[in-house]
Amino acid sequence: MAISGIPGLGSGMDVGGMVQALVNAEAAPKTAQLDNLEKATTSKVSALGQFRSALSTFQTALGKLNDASLFEKRSATSSAADTVSITADSKAIAGNYNVQVFNLAQTSKVALAGFENASDAIGSGTLTINIGDESLDIDVTDASLTDIRDAINAAGKDQGLSATIVNDPSGKGGARLVLSSDKSGTGNDISVAVSADATGDLGRLTFQPTSGADEDFQPTPVDADNPRAARVISYSRDANLAIDGINLSSASNTVEDAIEGVTLTLKAAQTEDALTNAETINLRVAEDKAGVRTSITEFVDAYNKMLESINSLTSVVSVGGDDGEPLAAALVGDSSVRSFMSAMRSELGSVAGGDGIRILADIGITTQRDGTLGVDNTKLNKALDNNFEQVNGFFTGDQGLTARLESKVKPYTESGGILENRTTALQNTLSSVDDQRETLATRLTKLESRLFAQFNAMDMLISQMSSTGNFLTAQLDSLPGVVKKDT
Template sequence: MAITGIGSGMDVNGMVKALLNAEAAPKTLQLDRLEKATTTKVSALGQFRSALSTFQESLEKLNDPALFEKRSATSSAKDIVSITADSKAVAGNYNVQVFNLAQTSKVALAGVDNARDALGSGTLTINVGEESLDIDVADGSLTDIRDAINAAGKEMGLSATIVTDPSGASGSRLVLSSTTSGTDTDISVAVSADATGELGGLAFAPPSGVDADFQPSPLDAENPRAARVISYSRDANFAVDGINLSSASNTVEDAIEGVTLTLKAAQSKEALDNAETVSLGVSQDKAGVKKSITDFVDAYNKMLDSVSALTNVTSVGGDDGEPLAAALVGDSSVRSFMSAMRSELGSPAAGEGIRILADLGISTQRDGKLGVDSDKLDKALDDNFEQVNSFFTGEQGLMARLDNKIKPYTETGGILENRTKALQNTLSGVDDQRESLTLRLGKLESRLFAQFNAMDALVSQMSSTSSFLTAQLDSLPGVVNQNKK
């Protein structure tokens, strides 16, 4: 490619470049503007769709009937008894007394000299209530027996440890613990009749008829290695509204329908003697419903902020400045959506009582956002809880109606997705036009260089001819060359 014409001395490359730029500039500027506007609108539609989807999630939460079925449960002494309630629970108040907690069984078997010494052979049968576990021992030590119990007793909640007296008086003991609480689930140990060695000494049956307030007694000074009960299994004993009840577990699920009581501590003797009770309350979870309603209002206002940002016109430089218009100013999809929202929010529901948002203390403010009168909402929840439920939930509820207005915009193959695809096709068209422009400019460049090079060659030829004629004329007789001195 020539930079300067050989014959003419002209800047051929610069001239061709200038002509190409002049040819490309209008189309390039047009394509740049179209690409920028289209890309901005694609991004704006994406933000709009995201704002609608987020608002749609808040509708789903408030349209859940389970929200209105939840119960709030309170206890005046959570350290003694806590309470939870499900949708089956009836609102009410209860007085509870806790006499004693359910307890599990724990026993220490007879002590031996050394936990690693072989005790003999035979079969240990460990009973926990109606469940039993057989441990076969073949010249095994206390350590071997412990390991076998821990491996085989997991499913029935039985575990074993070894406690050793450093002084040697009590020796090494196998301590058995059960996770099964309730009366008649004490641990006992039987040894097979064919047992050998010291294995038979591990047999143990807890004494019966022990008082509920049993506390482990000090070691027997005469026989410090004797087997002993550390704790007896027993039921929890408590009273609900003066009715005495018992439970094998400290988690009580069937005393009051839909209510779960967790007994955590027995009341003091003084409290029981004074007939002190723990007050429990079950009520509809109005606070949870109120929060969900205010969350819906906040979500609507947040969506409105997003829409406003996408449709704003901002003045720049006073009255003479050209205003900046957001990407979706005057957009038909946004206008039709917001019109549908405002219409649905103002449409009264069928039936009596709660028919419009204003009945709940929710009204439209000057800026188009929703505001909440907390006192009026509380009163509506207190006086017309079920009507509030039907106003928001169900196929004809406000949340479902709003959701039906949003779906055509956010669903797959919906309005916004189809518009985005059309804009993306426009961007693809811009790329195609740029490619076509590049090809056309390439051909134009080749043609211009060919023309300029041909012109340069012609100028060069004419220059040579001129030089030849000048030389011939200068050599003719009688011709005076003015350049000669």
Template structure:
């Protein structure tokens, strides 16, 4: 509502006066709501940061609490350019001498060439392509695909899921289909069975026929007819020896020769020059997970420290107060976690605590790792390390249980977050109510001040009229001289 200034000559700035009075009345409640909103928002942010760090720490605890971590094996090869190895949980620790005699190969054949392929067409009919004993779906040739290109595309469509593909190569005798298979191993050669067609084309479909020789039989000799079909490469099995024992594999990925160990063959070893494959406990993986545990713990400690800190800014300015300063929940988390770190279960032996692994607490509450001491314990007390971390009474499980009441669904942090968000909703409603009340106060004050101003004008007019009347009276000093 606009103010009316100085009606009747009062000269009072009603608008400025009313706004000042309204601001004075609004200020205490507005300040209270703003401060509560800022504190609630800051606390919500702090709770989110702490919960995130706690969840990350629990993830690290879950990884290190896995018995399979300590059962894992790692495999090494003395000649990784010729062979790599992967160890499973069942792989026995030890060393193996391996000679790779030959690699598994796949079949590749060139079918009979077709002269004048640009104009050649096949008659209508069907043919089948086989890889070893596996037949592809029968391929039908008709007017839509009776060219060499059409046959190629039909083979590629039929063989897409079987690892068989066809391409066209032009040589001195014409154009021919070359078929390639990804299936390795003896007996997996490509063959084509094509019967006679209906004679509607310039080339009979039977020209695509190709019979692979049986395993162990020699490849057919290439005669004087350059256009004849031929074998480019035969499908063969890999041959290797493991500690002198002969192994035959249809694939270059050999996972049945040594229990729990997968050998990936890449090349042939020199005669009488075997390579060595070693299998041992995966100490590197355990060390990595222990370091991840320490890193996640240190992050949690850092987040809690940052969210419970008062930071002075100097120059007489108010300090920056984090959202959980003086918070009992934060103190409870620190107490619970640190208490478990130094808790040594009764009856434990070997590696009994983190300190035995070279993991110690620094002045700021974070952990540091003595890598050399940890490596020594991994070598000498591997089983004890597993007992320290894993199982229902292990350190990882105990720490996780301490954190569960805070981070689980419906836990302490979630309940506090809901309560604070409810507070923010209440603050918004109170601000709306405050605005409504201040508008009413402003309207009332304008009404009162305008009424006062009008009354002042009326009184001023009356006073002026009386003064003029009195000046005209006979007894007035000015009139007596007339």
């Protein structure tokens, strides 16, 4: 096969160069066509991906605003959150409440009789520990306070009972077993009974506290004459409070049933002065208008961001002044985009049935000159303050604005939807371009081989003709009577 730049043996022509030029001339139109098709198709695939992403982001904002629970949320505030905090669910009715906290709920804690050393064995038997109506039996044999403590902690963890040992550095109080319960409320005091068959000094751990109410729920003072005597560190007690002047009690500092849908957490009792002066803590429950306002603003922002993305994908930009050819984005004139935006504008401008809030403009949302949505916060706040339920009905539900908009977006973004099918078709086109390139390459290879064969045959023929001509010239020159011209 001849190589470009090396002349043919017979003709002296650049056979390789001529073949290459002819092959290039044959390939150029189809290659340009495939290059243009590939570039345009790739641009559209990318643009449709961006379009779908913008729609999905907008769809997320629609779903958030169409959540009925958004409008059921309640905001709850306390004028003294360090004394009583408040939370409210959707069942709570908006209103104001005045609360007084007289005392917090308490759990029981007792210190049993003291012993000289925690490690000394004090006896065998059964300890029955009562916490209100619940009881726990602890069997011990030749046990020390340390052994008893460990047995109580192992058996009592599921009942909220724990034990520790406290040592008096002065030696007067000795080593004492301290029992604590996590069960608050009046009547849940800890008491300890020891079986009749107990041996040693185990019986000294018997303890029956007096009524907390009789002691005004004050801890038992240390007995100066017997510092190792058992005593109450804290009585179990109900929390006592008043809501709008109505006295209430609660076994827990978490009060859930006093006001429907409202949970109060008592953190501290009011001071004596505050209670004497009848000072109250104000609690307020209201619709969570701030959360709704935020979601509406996010809906507007998401629409505007989607519109910005669509505008960039359908824009035509002038290049090089009046004489320059404009640069068109990948989705200029795209039917899917036109149909989608037409549906969006139709729904945004449609009038809802019923009274009150019927169009977006009624809550301060209007279309600007550039097609984006703008928010009049004053008008939006007024609508939320005066027509909260109507705003709810306008946006949410099967016939609400967000559901109608969602029905227009979904066919484009769903699996197997408009945009996915179009993308698949474009990807098939790209695969077809690859196939056509392979077909073209095969055809050009065959063309090149054929041209080389033809040009080489021609070169050989010329070579043969040249040889024949030279032979005839030599024969003629050798004939008698032939006169050569002087050169």
